[in-house]
Amino acid sequence: MSKLVMNRRKLIRTLGIGGATALAAPSFFTRGAWAQQFCNSPEVSGKIIFGFNVPQTGSYAEEGMEQLNGYMLAVKHINGEGDGGLLNTLKPVALKGNGVLGRKVEFVTGDTQTNTDAARDGARRMIERDGAVMVTGSVTSGEAIAQQSLAQEMGVIYMSGLTHSNDTTGKDKRRYGFRHFFMAHQSGIAIAPFLAQEYGTDRRAYHLTADYTWGWTQEESIKAATEALGWETVATIRTPLGLGDYSQYLTPVLNSGADVLILNHYGHDMVNSLPQAVQFGLRDRQANGKNFEIVVPMFSELMAVGAGDAVRGIIGTSNWQWSLEDEGTKAFTKSYGEAYGAPPSQSAHTGYVQAILYADAVERAGTFYPPEVIKALEGFEFDGMGNGPTLYRAEDHQCMKEVLVVRGNENPASRFEVLDVIGKTPREEVTYDPAIFGGELGPYEPNQCA
Amino acid sequence: MNTLIRQSGLSRLFDLSRRDVITLLIFAAVVLTMPIWLAPLGAAYPGLMQKFAIYAIFAIGFNILFGLTGYLSFGHAAFLGVGSYTAVWSFKLLTMDILPAILFAIVVSGVFALVIGYFSLRRSGIYFSILTLAFAQMCYSLAYSVLTPITQGETGLLVARGDPRVLDTMLGVQAQTGGVPQPSMLGTTITGYTGFYVCAVVLILAFYVSQKIFASPFGMALRGIKSNQTRMVYTGFNTKPYMLAAFVISGMFAGLAGGLLAATDPIAGAERMRWTESGNVVLMTILGGVGTVIGPVIGAWVIKYFENIFSAINTGTLNEWFAFLPDGLQGVFVTVLSKFVGEGWHLTLGLLFVLIVVFLPGGLLEGSQRLAARFRRKKQPQRRELRQMEAGE
Numbered sequence: 108m109s110k111l112v113m114n115r116r117k118l119i120r121t122l123g124i125g126g127a128t129a130l131a132a133p134s135f136f137t138r139g140a141w142a143q144q145f146c147n148s149p150e151v152s153g154k155i156i157f158g159f160n161v162p163q164t165g166s167y168a169e170e171g172m173e174q175l176n177g178y179m180l181a182v183k184h185i186n187g188e189g190d191g192g193l194l195n196t197l198k199p200v201a202l203k204g205n206g207v208l209g210r211k212v213e214f215v216t217g218d219t220q221t222n223t224d225a226a227r228d229g230a231r232r233m234i235e236r237d238g239a240v241m242v243t244g245s246v247t248s249g250e251a252i253a254q255q256s257l258a259q260e261m262g263v264i265y266m267s268g269l270t271h272s273n274d275t276t277g278k279d280k281r282r283y284g285f286r287h288f289f290m291a292h293q294s295g296i297a298i299a300p301f302l303a304q305e306y307g308t309d310r311r312a313y314h315l316t317a318d319y320t321w322g323w324t325q326e327e328s329i330k331a332a333t334e335a336l337g338w339e340t341v342a343t344i345r346t347p348l349g350l351g352d353y354s355q356y357l358t359p360v361l362n363s364g365a366d367v368l369i370l371n372h373y374g375h376d377m378v379n380s381l382p383q384a385v386q387f388g389l390r391d392r393q394a395n396g397k398n399f400e401i402v403v404p405m406f407s408e409l410m411a412v413g414a415g416d417a418v419r420g421i422i423g424t425s426n427w428q429w430s431l432e433d434e435g436t437k438a439f440t441k442s443y444g445e446a447y448g449a450p451p452s453q454s455a456h457t458g459y460v461q462a463i464l465y466a467d468a469v470e471r472a473g474t475f476y477p478p479e480v481i482k483a484l485e486g487f488e489f490d491g492m493g494n495g496p497t498l499y500r501a502e503d504h505q506c507m508k509e510v511l512v513v514r515g516n517e518n519p520a521s522r523f524e525v526l527d528v529i530g531k532t533p534r535e536e537v538t539y540d541p542a543i544f545g546g547e548l549g550p551y552e553p554n555q556c557a
Numbered sequence: 558m559n560t561l562i563r564q565s566g567l568s569r570l571f572d573l574s575r576r577d578v579i580t581l582l583i584f585a586a587v588v589l590t591m592p593i594w595l596a597p598l599g600a601a602y603p604g605l606m607q608k609f610a611i612y613a614i615f616a617i618g619f620n621i622l623f624g625l626t627g628y629l630s631f632g633h634a635a636f637l638g639v640g641s642y643t644a645v646w647s648f649k650l651l652t653m654d655i656l657p658a659i660l661f662a663i664v665v666s667g668v669f670a671l672v673i674g675y676f677s678l679r680r681s682g683i684y685f686s687i688l689t690l691a692f693a694q695m696c697y698s699l700a701y702s703v704l705t706p707i708t709q710g711e712t713g714l715l716v717a718r719g720d721p722r723v724l725d726t727m728l729g730v731q732a733q734t735g736g737v738p739q740p741s742m743l744g745t746t747i748t749g750y751t752g753f754y755v756c757a758v759v760l761i762l763a764f765y766v767s768q769k770i771f772a773s774p775f776g777m778a779l780r781g782i783k784s785n786q787t788r789m790v791y792t793g794f795n796t797k798p799y800m801l802a803a804f805v806i807s808g809m810f811a812g813l814a815g816g817l818l819a820a821t822d823p824i825a826g827a828e829r830m831r832w833t834e835s836g837n838v839v840l841m842t843i844l845g846g847v848g849t850v851i852g853p854v855i856g857a858w859v860i861k862y863f864e865n866i867f868s869a870i871n872t873g874t875l876n877e878w879f880a881f882l883p884d885g886l887q888g889v890f891v892t893v894l895s896k897f898v899g900e901g902w903h904l905t906l907g908l909l910f911v912l913i914v915v916f917l918p919g920g921l922l923e924g925s926q927r928l929a930a931r932f933r934r935k936k937q938p939q940r941r942e943l944r945q946m947e948a949g950e
Binding site for chain 2: 228232247318
């Protein structure tokens with residue numbers, strides 16, 4: 108009896124191992140075939156596929172869907188449909204409106220669920236199953252960093268969407284990752300002169316910071332910038348992410364001797380914390396003989412809409428705003444408005460621009476081979492995308508461009524006019540030394556995807 | 558004589574009933590042929606198949622606790638996360654080889670389970686669930702905000718080129734030229750299909766261990782606890798150590814799954830430990846069939862399939878599928894169906910879950926058994942039915 112059982116076990120084992128080798132064999136052969144090429148080369152597959160990976164569910168779904176709209180519009184314009192959008196204003200431009208290298212672009216979509224694991228799963232699906240030659244999209248820095256490191260492993264270029272943390276092009280930068288969006292450090296530099304002008308140089312600031320990587324980098328950057336103005340930092344308090352009720356954090360602000368509250372919150376956190384701070388009567392208060400003020404360093408239209416009346420008069424920074432007067436912005440707002448019936452948000456804008464910039468870089472490089480495309484993007488100087496003259500810096504793959512300082516509109520005429528641009532901090536001022544954040548880009552040579 | 562006894566004892570350790578052996582064989586065949594039968598379903602790519610295998614292990618482990626003892630843990634994702642972090646730290650500090658990484662992942666998550674289980678198991682029912690949930694949320698917050706030097710918070714713990722990797726440097730194993738080093742097993746890089754087959758073999762082993770536990774006296778004792786713990790205590794049975802053992806084994810399975818997640822994709826993020834992930838494994842188990850050996854595996858596959866494939870279907874793909882229909886009809890189909898795919902995949906999954914809980918309390922497995930029974934009834938007793946019908950007339 109026992110002998111028979113042992114045999115069965117052996118049988119299972121042999122079957123298992125045999126099966127594994129038999130099934131693994133074809134994949135080894137295909138890998139050999141790929142060796143001459145890079146991952147998902149359109150020259151081999153005959154298809155150009157972009158992967159748009161954004162949160163469609165979860166806390167940032169709204170911004171994600173906006174971004175997806177931006178991407179789909181970009182594909183239309185690259186393929187020569189619609190009015191061409193920013194292809195008419197981008198200078199220099201290599202795209203001709205007939206697809207990329209003469210071939211039409213297709214796309215696949217995915218849901219990151221505002222979750223880094225899901226974002227990586229989605230990106231892997233796009234690369235391994237759908238054959239995406241480029242992946243793009245994110246609404247949090249966690250998603251962006253996770254996808255960008257995957258991109259480096261797979262040898263597929265990743266263009267990040269909305270990500271504001273210093274780490275994305277700082278300590279976690281990658282050769283295969285590119286960021287058009289601005290970052291916390293630049294927010295700090297940009298907002299400081301306006302804070303000095305509006306509120307003076309003798310202020311005492313109290314920080315409430317969302318307790319995760321992005322929150323800390325922003326707190327650090329804003330603290331450094333305001334202290335350089337002569338402000339004093341009374342306290343920096345960390346609040347848990349996704350909190351609904353901030354009253355326990357707002358009460359101590361009243362008696363802290365501070366006269367400015369800085370909210371390093373984003374998304375739902377800000378939509379909750381700002382109205383609660385206003386309802387607390389903070390803005391009607393006097394402290395140290397001055398009016399009490401609230402600052403939200405990182406602003407977006409969608410958040411401003413969510414926070415309602417509370418945003419009126421609040422100062423913050425923004426990557427882009429549809430009401431700007433330059434040609435690029437006008438062209439994009441027009442195309443987007445015609446397609447979706449509402450002005451675009453900065454999330455849609457950065458997504459759109461990233462897709463166009465990648466396609467343009469391929470056109471200029473004359474190939475999809477990633478190292479060549481990366482070199483075409485590195486150090487690329489362009490204009491006409493709504494942010495003024497812009498440089499894709501080679502050292503850290505961060506776009507250097509002007510940063511907008513915005514204020515919540517006191518008398519909005521429509522629900523889209525929630526933010527007023529009160530100033531632009533020029534590119535020279537927000538340019539910083541890439542070495543301060545460390546990190547390394549890694550090699551150009553692409554890895555093969557299995 | 559002595560050796561004979563020992564031999565038979567040893568063989569009994571690996572012994573399975575004929576039925577279980579057949580199940581195991583079929584299961585192994587199904588798992589190893591995934592690249593073939595998943596292809597028409599659009600899921601035959603290594604990234605997802607690895608997840609299928611790994612989350613099946615997670616669900617199998619969870620079922621050892623929930624299915625056998627009836628204790629509903631709402632914090633199992635914590636062990637998954639602990640396993641992942643441990644594995645990535647092993648990649649960073651010791652070696653890129655996955656064997657020590659997975660071993661450490663199992664051990665460390667086992668220790669976590671021992672501590673959390675020791676406290677949580679002092680209560681039962683809903684209180685036990687709440688306690689495990691509280692512990693898991695604590696782990697999540699620690700990983701997300703407090704212990705960031707260890708976990709890197711939101712960004713996730715990544716492997717870097719400059720990490721020490723003491724064992725690798727000692728053995729003179731060179732990191733791959735240029736790029737970030739990739740996990741390997743005894744020199745073979747674990748990517749793509751290789752990664753999947755490693756996970757698949759581990760899954761089959763895990764399935765076998767689960768079968769053994771279900772068939773053992775230990776499993777019987779756990780079932781006894783589920784049906785009536787008080788009676789077990791009155792018969793002079795100390796249930797505490799059994800419960801704790803089940804909890805730790807289940808936590809170790811989760812740690813194994815977490816270790817494999819890190820081995821196939823060397824990143825560990827705090828989101829893996831969120832309560833939604835703990836909820837997910839409960840859903841997997843219930844969807845597939847609680848207390849059965851194979852049910853949780855099916856549940857895990859269905860949920861992962863929805864999450865990855867359904868969420869990727871957009872109106873463009875739907876239009877392609879229904880292109881054969883006349884234009885008006887195509888529009889109607891696409892508009893209606895698009896609400897259930899893409900960003901609406903949660904809705905479809907929710908509906909499926911409600912239908913299963915209401916109509917098939919035993920999960921998808923019960924569904925398939927009923928279906929099989931119906932077919933069998935149709936085939937064999939046809940003649941009798943015929944006769945009955947005749948008699949009735």
